[in-house]
Amino acid sequence: MVYLFINIVTSLNSSTDEYALLAFKSQITSDPNKILEKNWSQGTSFCNWIGITCGRRHQRVRGLNLADMGVGGTITKEIGELSFLRSLIISNNNFHGFIPNEIGKLRQLQEIEMQYNVLTGSIPPTFEFLESLLKLNISHNGLTGNIPSRIFNLTSLIEISFWNNSLLGSLPMDICFNLPKLERLRISMNQLGGNIPPSLGACMSLKLLSLSYNNFVGSIPTEIGKLSKLQKLYLRRNNLTEKIPNEIGNLLALIYLDLGDNGFNGNIPKEIGYLSAIEYLDLESNSLTGHIPNEIRNLSALVYLDLGDNGFNDK
Template structure:
């Protein structure tokens, strides 16, 4: 008589044990994530809309909690979006236990304090937005450990100190937003090793020194915001390498010298802000190459000469701001070709002659400022046909108005 085989029961037991280990590991992992999120919840002192108070409950799955996204394979938390919830609190160190987290967005809240070093455990991180909060202290050096990071946004906080050179380790970084803090010092040259950058914003800080010539290495850059700082010296000619640029903001600095002619290479440019600097010389003729331009803001500099006639090429222009310079000559009649204009400000210059009647072509105009010049002659009656006009300032000239006699 054959002996009974114990193999099937043994295999069944082995499979059951293995399945149990998998279930246990899965349950243990999701419990780790739950504990990390509950620790974050405990650090939030004000939840005015009760988003987390009522929704983040142990009676429901973590993956169903508001702002939480889990991966379909491991059911681990991969994304956390608590943006614009008006939350007040601090970031708990346990947040670093969300080891599968790749997306963290808590912008537009009132989180405060410093960032815990335990966040360095989040090695999968690709998107990190802490913007518009109240974080303080120095920008951590350990941000450089997020080798997969593509977006780093820390704008409108209270960060101090310098831009850490370790950011140069972020070879995949496409967006860096540090504006609206209290950052000082110079831009480290190492930052321009991040050649994948498409968006760079350092506006409204206390940065100083020259704009590094290495900025020309960022050949994929589309947006550059360096306004409201203390930069000095000339605009580097290497900026002409950035042919994909759509927005340049260098306003409210101490930049000097003439415009680099290579600015004519930037044919994709839509917005150019250079106001409130110490730029000299004439408006270059190459400005006529920028046919996609919508905003041209050169006000409050030391520019001389006349408005170049090539400005008629800028038919997409909506805002023309040239006030408070030393510009001379007449306002060219070709200004009437800029049929998309909504604002024109030529005040505080030395313009002479009459206001061209072609201004009547600018039917979308909402604001005109020609004050503090040497204009003469009659105010064109066609201005009365500009039905979109909300503001007009012509004072301190030698203008006359047509008298209407009532029958």
């Protein structure tokens, strides 16, 4: 009797998954290669449908991967019924409209990849409930509004990628207090402003920090010098001013440094010459003065250097 009950529950749950997937399919308005049209049908188990991965123990949907298939349409709210879903990947397609709030119900979700679509509206505040999330990439869309600050409390996150949208507001001052595992933070090409939070220095696992092409003001916080694993730092084309902090010289893992097209003034700190791994260094189009420190000339790994459009005394 217990075995029969378990089978009935499993069957009902599987039916819920199938219903959610068929609802998702019903909102697909463009399928040029007829991938879903021909393959997603009730005549076969949904675990055998293209792009679907099921768990071995319970025949429940664990992965939905339609990347690079050229499909388009809206994301139906029924996707929130796939309660065992761990991976949602629909990148490089033509999905449009809003991201449904119901995705916040998927508590086992570890990966969201929606980059390279034409999604609009705001980032759902319900994302704050995705406590298992490791990767969140919704770059290269048309998203607007502020970034929900509680997203930065998801302690499992390894990657946050929001670049090339139209996001507004500022970054929370405590942005890194709950992100011990974060390795990649990419928010370039938006309309964010305010100061760069000093708490970024608490993201000790950070390897890539990209805030370029925004409206950040003020200075680079000295706390960035604590990011001993940082390899790439992009701050190009903001409204940053004051001096480049000496603490930049502590970033010994740094390979790529782009501070171009800002309003930095004063001398180039000689400590930049201590970055022995640096390959790309761009400080062009600022208001830097004084002499170029001799230490920069000793950077043996350097393959690209641009110090143009400044006010150096060197001839």
